[in-house]
Every structure is written in C-alpha cells, then in structure tokens.
Amino acid sequence: MPRAPRRKLPSAKPREGTAVHAKGTERVESILDAATDTLIEDGHAGLTLRRVAQRAGLSVGNLQYYFPAKQDVVRALLARYLEVASRRVRSRVEEGGRAPVERLRRALEALLEDQESPRHCQLFAELWALAGRDAMVSDALTVFYAGFRAGIVELLRELAPGLAPSRLERRAALVVAFLEGLSLFRGGGTLRAASVPGLEQELRAVLEEVLEGVPRAGARPRD
Amino acid sequence: MPRAPRRKLPSAKPREGTAVHAKGTERVESILDAATDTLIEDGHAGLTLRRVAQRAGLSVGNLQYYFPAKQDVVRALLARYLEVASRRVRSRVEEGGRAPVERLRRALEALLEDQESPRHCQLFAELWALAGRDAMVSDALTVFYAGFRAGIVELLRELAPGLAPSRLERRAALVVAFLEGLSLFRGGGTLRAASVPGLEQELRAVLEEVLEGVPRAGARPRD
DNA sequence: GAAAATATAGGTCGAATGACCTAGATAATC
DNA sequence: GATTATCTAGGTCATTCGACCTATATTTTC
Numbered sequence: 001m002p003r004a005p006r007r008k009l010p011s012a013k014p015r016e017g018t019a020v021h022a023k024g025t026e027r028v029e030s031i032l033d034a035a036t037d038t039l040i041e042d043g044h045a046g047l048t049l050r051r052v053a054q055r056a057g058l059s060v061g062n063l064q065y066y067f068p069a070k071q072d073v074v075r076a077l078l079a080r081y082l083e084v085a086s087r088r089v090r091s092r093v094e095e096g097g098r099a100p101v102e103r104l105r106r107a108l109e110a111l112l113e114d115q116e117s118p119r120h121c122q123l124f125a126e127l128w129a130l131a132g133r134d135a136m137v138s139d140a141l142t143v144f145y146a147g148f149r150a151g152i153v154e155l156l157r158e159l160a161p162g163l164a165p166s167r168l169e170r171r172a173a174l175v176v177a178f179l180e181g182l183s184l185f186r187g188g189g190t191l192r193a194a195s196v197p198g199l200e201q202e203l204r205a206v207l208e209e210v211l212e213g214v215p216r217a218g219a220r221p222r223d
Numbered sequence: 224m225p226r227a228p229r230r231k232l233p234s235a236k237p238r239e240g241t242a243v244h245a246k247g248t249e250r251v252e253s254i255l256d257a258a259t260d261t262l263i264e265d266g267h268a269g270l271t272l273r274r275v276a277q278r279a280g281l282s283v284g285n286l287q288y289y290f291p292a293k294q295d296v297v298r299a300l301l302a303r304y305l306e307v308a309s310r311r312v313r314s315r316v317e318e319g320g321r322a323p324v325e326r327l328r329r330a331l332e333a334l335l336e337d338q339e340s341p342r343h344c345q346l347f348a349e350l351w352a353l354a355g356r357d358a359m360v361s362d363a364l365t366v367f368y369a370g371f372r373a374g375i376v377e378l379l380r381e382l383a384p385g386l387a388p389s390r391l392e393r394r395a396a397l398v399v400a401f402l403e404g405l406s407l408f409r410g411g412g413t414l415r416a417a418s419v420p421g422l423e424q425e426l427r428a429v430l431e432e433v434l435e436g437v438p439r440a441g442a443r444p445r446d
Numbered sequence: 447g448a449a450a451a452t453a454t455a456g457g458t459c460g461a462a463t464g465a466c467c468t469a470g471a472t473a474a475t476c
Numbered sequence: 477g478a479t480t481a482t483c484t485a486g487g488t489c490a491t492t493c494g495a496c497c498t499a500t501a502t503t504t505t506c
Contacts, residue, residue: 045268181404
C-alpha cells in the first residue's frame with residue numbers, strides 16, 4: 001500500500017478504458033486479460049500497474065494512458081468479467097427446450113460445470129473479500145447476483161407456477177447461496193482440499209431427490 | 224508488497240508467540256486481537272507490522288520480540304481464531320438434549336446466528352481468498368472444516384442411523400457448503416446487499432420442509 | 447501532406463513496507 | 477541483588493508502489 005493518492009488535480013488524460021482505433025481496443029482487451037490473471041494469481045494487493053503492464057507487454061506509462069488509476073483497471077476488469085459471466089448464466093438457463101424439471105436439471109449441471117475452473121473460483125473468492133471493503137465491488141456483485149437470481153427464478157417459475165414472485169425470488173436466492181457455497185469446496189474451489197471424496201455423486205443424488213418431489217407448493221408463509 | 228525477505232540468517236530471537244510471564248501472555252493476546260481486527264478491516268495486504276503494533280499500543284520492536292515475522296502473526300492469529308470457532312461449533316452441536324430432529328434444528332439455528340457477525344463473515348471471506356494462495360491458510364481451513372463437518376455428522380447420524388459413514392460425511396459436507404454459501408448473503412455477510420428481503424423466513428420454511436421428511440434413507444448409491 | 451488524435455517509452459517523486467538492528471529502560475522472578 | 481523477561485524508541489535497508497510528467501513515435505483525418 002504505497003501512498004495516499006494525491007489524485008487528479010490538473011489531469012490532462014481523460015481516457016478511461018475506451019479506445020477509438022482498433023489497435024487501442026485490442027490493447028485494452030489485453031490489458032484487462034493481464035489484469036484479470038494478476039488479480040486471480042496475486043490478489044488485489046498483488047494487482048499492481050507495473051505487474052499488469054509487464055504481463056500485457058507494454059509500459060506503465062502506456063497502461064496509464066488507458067487507465068489513469070488502478071481503480072479504473074479494476075472497475076473495467078470487473079465490468080467485463082461479470083458481464084461475460086452473466087451472459088453465461090443466461091445461456092445456461094436458456095439451454096435446452098425440454099420439460100421444466102429437465103431444464104432445471106440441465107441448467108444446474110451446467111452451472112456446476114462452470115465451477116470446475118480454479119481461475120473462476122479464485123476470482124470470486126477474491127471479490128467476496130473485496131466486497132466487504134470496496135463499495136464499487138460490492139455494487140458490481142450485487143448487480144451480478146441479481147441477474148443470476150433472475151435466471152434461476154425463470155427456471156423455478158416453470159416448476160411451481162403457483163408460487164408468488166417474491167417467494168420464487170427467495171427460493172432462487174437460496175439456490176444461488178447453495179451454489180456459491182459449493183463453489184468453495186467443489187471443482188476449482190479454493191477449499192477443494194477441505195472437501196470429501198464422493199461429494200459429486202452425493203450432490204447429484206440429493207439434487208435428484210429434491211427434483212423428484214419438487215412441484216409441491218409448500219406451506220404458505222406470511223408474505 | 225515491500226521486499227523479498229532476506230530472512231533468518233543469524234536470528235537471535237527464537238520467540239514465536241509464546242510468553243513466559245502473565246504480562247507477556249496478555250500482550251500476545253492483545254497483539255492477536257489487533258492483528259485480527261486489522262486483517263478483517265484492511266485485508267491481508269493491509270495487515271502490516273506497523274499497523275498491528277500501533278493498534279495494539281506497542282512498538283514494532285516489541286511486536287517483533289514476540290513474532291519475528293509477519294507470517295508468525297498470521298499463523299498464530301489463525302490458530303487462535305479457528306480454535307475458538309471450532310469449539311463454538313462443537314458447543315452448538317452439543318446444545319440441548321432433545322430428540323434428534325429438534326437437536327439438529329437448534330444446532331442449525333445456532334450456526335446461523337453466528338453468521339450475524341460481519342467481522343466473522345469478512346474474516347472468512349478473506350481466508351477463502353487467501354486459501355488459494357497460501358498453503359498454510361488452506362491447511363488451517365481444511366482442519367477447521369473437517370471439525371465442522373464432524374459436528375454435523377454427529378447430528379445427522381442420529382437422524383439416519385442406517386446411512387453409511389461415508390455417505391453421512393458427504394451429506395454433512397453439503398450442509399456445510401450450504402451454510403457457508405448462506406454466510407455470504409445473510410446476516411453479516413459481505414454480500415448482504417445482494418440478498419433478498421424475506422430470505423430468513425424462506426430459509427426457515429425450507430429447513431422445516433426438509434426436516435419433516437428427513438429420516439428417509441434415500442436411494443442407495445454405489446458406494 | 448499538414449494538423450490532430452492517438453499511442454508508447456521512460457523517468458521522477460513521495461510514501462509505504464517487511465525485516466532487521468541497536469541501545470537502553472523497566473518490570474518480574476528467584 | 478542478580479538474572480531474566482519484557483518493553484521502548486529510534487533508525488537502516490532494499491524494495492515496491494501509485495500517480496504523475498515529458499518527450500517522442502505512429503496513425504487518422506481533413
């Protein structure tokens with residue numbers, strides 16, 4: 001943690017991750033790639049402009065031409081990654097046009113597959129920690145999880161059309177929480193070493209068990 | 224990230240978090256308190272010897288009398304925190320001597336209560352991120368979660384005595400994963416802002432639903 | 447082809463860091 | 477009272493950091 005930013009007094013460089021020419025756009029992409037890798041491998045504290053610049057193969061000065069401050073890099077990297085991840089969730093949800101139960105089953109299976117990536121899991125672990133300290137990260141994740149939930153809601157709606165929208169939203173939130181909890185111990189999660197052999201089959205078995213008896217309305221709670 | 228540690232060549236201070244007199248023990252405790260708070264508030268990168276010393280109200284030299292290196296502070300603080308948290312889980316599990324289902328219900332309720340603490344949740348978010356990069360942290364968490372799981376296993380065993388130990392272990396792992404996932408969005412979690420109103424009641428409702436039909440053996444999978 | 451926009455390299459600066467050290471003061475214990 | 481434990485206050489050192497700046501190439505655009 002180097003210094004107190006004496007920030008933006010005159011500032012002649014209004015650029016913020018946007019480029020006009022093709023070459024610039026390409027540069028921005030490679031910068032964000034490098035920044036993402038660095039964030040994943042070395043954490044937020046290890047994400048330094050110098051390291052990113054070196055990894056992306058350009059000078060620090062050049063990097064700062066596109067992203068004047070570190071915060072700008074993080075912001076852009078986050079926006080890009082979460083946007084892609086969101087689209088991924090949507091596409092998972094829309095996958096296959098079968099019966100409701102089957103659709104849900106396939107969507108969950110696909111979401112679980114995404115957790116195989118250690119990169120992805122480590123990134124999110126990093127973001128969860130950051131969210132408690134950085135409002136920008138917290139906001140970005142809030143938007144992301146709202147989209148995630150919405151995708152699950154769509155799936156659940158088909159299964160239980162009678163459920164009130166607010167209750168669907170809540171059930172979806174529980175599903176998301178479970179999935180994120182699993183991402184810690186499963187596949188590429190940072191705690192896969194703290195897991196248990198055979199977790200996968202058990203998870204599938206429980207999923208089947210729940211899905212078989214799923215279209216029950218449940219006792220109506222005070223809304 | 225300051226410098227490459229030129230580490231331990233002669234080293235005349237073999238102390239490592241242990242004190243002889245009462246005053247020293249007290250000091251160590253206050254150091255670990257300060258270090259824990261700093262880790263929670265500023266993250267692993269913000270955990271600097273200077274900051275910890277200032278917070279604990281002593282000199283850096285004195286801090287290093289007890290903990291020669293930063294790593295030693297982290298190790299000790301982790302051991303202490305996870306030990307306390309482990310005991311807490313056990314006591315939660317042993318709480319109340321009622322019927323199996325009731326015991327499980329109460330234990331889960333107690334575990335959920337622990338998630339109300341933002342400090343606790345932020346610390347764990349930090350540790351999950353760290354675990355991917357620091358084997359010491361990963362190992363400590365692995366031990367912790369093994370204990371956590373063991374506690375849940377005890378509870379589940381009463382409910383489903385027929386289940387094989389390995390399957391109990393796996394079910395417990397799923398419960399732990401769900402709980403940790405919830406800790407992100409519930410109570411003091413770093414993503415409480417990304418949650419949904421009424422999550423609590425819904426969670427209780429689902430819990431009840433599951434607990435009611437719980438002593439079913441489930442289809443025997445290939446073990 | 448000239449003017450303007452864009453791209454890039456290299457360097458400076460103040461601030462902060464972890465590890466280490468010295469020299470001495472104060473307190474507890476035997 | 478001597479021994480050990482605890483503690484303070486300061487400083488050194490090599491290193492890293494983010495922000496900032498200037499000078500120069502390279503492209504676009506007109």
